[in-house]
Amino acid sequence: MKLIVGNKAYSSWSMRGWLACKQSGLGFEEMTVPLYDEKWEEMREGNEFAASSGKVPVLWVDDDTVIWDSLAIIDWLADKVGRDRFWPKDESARGMARSMAAEMHSSFANLRRELPMNVRKIFKPKLLDDSVKADIGRILQIWAQARARYGGENPFLFGDFSAVDIMYAPVCTRFVTWSVPIPPFAQAYVQAILAHPWVRQWVEAAQDEPWVIEQYEAEEAM
Secondary structure (H helix, E strand, O other), rough: EEEEEOOOOOOHHHHHHHHHHHHHOOEEEEEOOOOOOHHHHHHOOOOOHHHOOOOOOEOOOOOOOOEEEEHHHHHHHHHHHHHOOOOOEEEEEEEEHHHHHHHHHHHOHHHHOOOOOOOOOOOOOOOOOOOOOOHHHHHHOOOOOHHHHOOOOHHHHHHEEOOOHHHHHHHHHHHHHHEEEEEHHHHHHHHHHHHHHHHHHHHHHHHHHOOOHHOOOOOOOO
């Protein structure tokens, strides 16, 4: 398999696709296409990006099988290696986990816009508008529900590291980057995500990337 991703420093959806491939246990080749550099438009018009209309991540399995979109990559890999590797075994927990993953996939646009991902920076707290506060409040609410009902003694949302943690991992990095004040239970979860070896690997690799997107480098980003 070959996974095409954008910059590790900035691309939250690429991070999700990459973590999904790691979670699958399958071997894969990684290809990074720097976002918005001088070759970006040329690269995204190539055949490798045709299926996704120029978006990352893209997972090529063979010449005929291509999966784009992070949640689709999770689902395809879960079908390939077994859904229990990605989702809780308990039926009720699995239903909640899938709903939370889908909500992350389709919602929280205000947070994504105002607090862009940059795993190489930690900014001072900024004044958040009500729409961003509402997104953060909703995320904390469903995190608390998952932890209370299904977290158990393990540190992740449903106990073991799973697809829903993959979907929310970039949110954890955003909370750190933008110094978002969160309650102790959420702080413990964020620290558990950041300590996960695959997340550490992604963040450490981002530090060595030569590419810089200036609009994401200022405290007043976006």
